[in-house]
Every structure is written in C-alpha cells, then in structure tokens.
Amino acid sequence: MRVLGVDPGLTRCGLGVVDGMPGRPLSLVAVDVVRTSAQDxxxxxxxxxxxxxxxxxxxxxxxxxxxxxxxxxxxxxxVMGTAQASGVATLVAARRGIPVVTHTPSEVKAAVSGSGRADKAQVAAMVTRLLRLDVRPSPADASDALALAICQVWRGSAQRRLQAAAAAAGRERR
Structure with a gap:
C-alpha cells in the first residue's frame, strides 16, 4: 500500500509518501515541504x-x-490556513477518485510513538526509526507528513479488514 501523507499548512505544507503493509517494514518513497510566502x-x-x-x-x-x-x-x-490547505489536498485527491482519510494529531502520535501526547521530537525520532533513515526528516512538517502516512498504512489496513468482515457478515445473513 502506498500512502501520501499531507501535513496541511499555508506557509509549510508537508508531503510524505510511504510504502508498507502492517507487520512488514515500511519504506520511505519521498518527502518534501511546499513553502509559500505569507506576503503572497x-x-x-x-x-x-x-x-x-x-x-x-x-x-x-x-x-x-x-x-x-x-x-x-x-x-x-x-486554523483557517490549515483548513484551506487541507481542503485543497482533499479536493485534488477526490477529483482523481483517490480515497482521502483524516487522522487527528493524537491518533498519529499514538500510532507512531505509542503515546497520543508525544511531542514533535518524539514523533520525528520514531519516524526516523520506523523508516530506517540516517537523519530525521526536517522541518517538523516533513516528519509529520510521514507520520500521517505511517498511521494510515497501519490503521487503514485494519479498518479495511474490519469493513470487509462486516460486509461478509452482512452477506452471510441474507
């Protein structure tokens, strides 16, 4: 499964792509930060x-x-800038028929570090470790985007299995 994580923001919008499956090593595909000027x-x-x-x-x-x-x-x-950038990311993906999911910051922190109260340094350290990187992704928007992608690889797969099981159970009842 390949996931694009988007840490939305107007000044810095983090983008990170991760390949992976639950129970298997994750792989970094790409990471970057889109920057725009507050003066624009x-x-x-x-x-x-x-x-x-x-x-x-x-x-x-x-x-x-x-x-x-x-x-x-x-x-x-x-909040307004974050919401606007989030809307752009959602619209662009939806226009192509790519599923879009959202995760709260605490869900992402818990998924990658085990604690929903982890600070940015702890999240960055775990992203570095999980992706077996030599250096921490920087700035924080970059590691946050990767953390979102990792969270979806792990949680999204579980959600899909639960939905498939519920659908199968519904078919069996008929």
Missing amino acids: ELGGRLLAIEAAIEQWLDRFAPDTVAVERVFSQHNVRT
Missing part, C-alpha cells in the same frame, strides 16, 4: 499547494491520501 496572495498560495500535490499524485500514484484533521487552536488565522 491567498489564491496564489493555494494554487501553489494544489500544483505540488497534483505533481506528487502524478509522480507517486498513492493508493490513499492521509490528511491531518484540522483541530481548534488559539490562533484562528493558523
């Missing part, structure tokens, strides 16, 4: 993020896109 017009910034995600979908052909679920913060401007 909003529409142009969103178009830059859209273009980058479109290129990644063309280049890496993920099976699923995992996007961080927007959560409330004290800074409304940050």
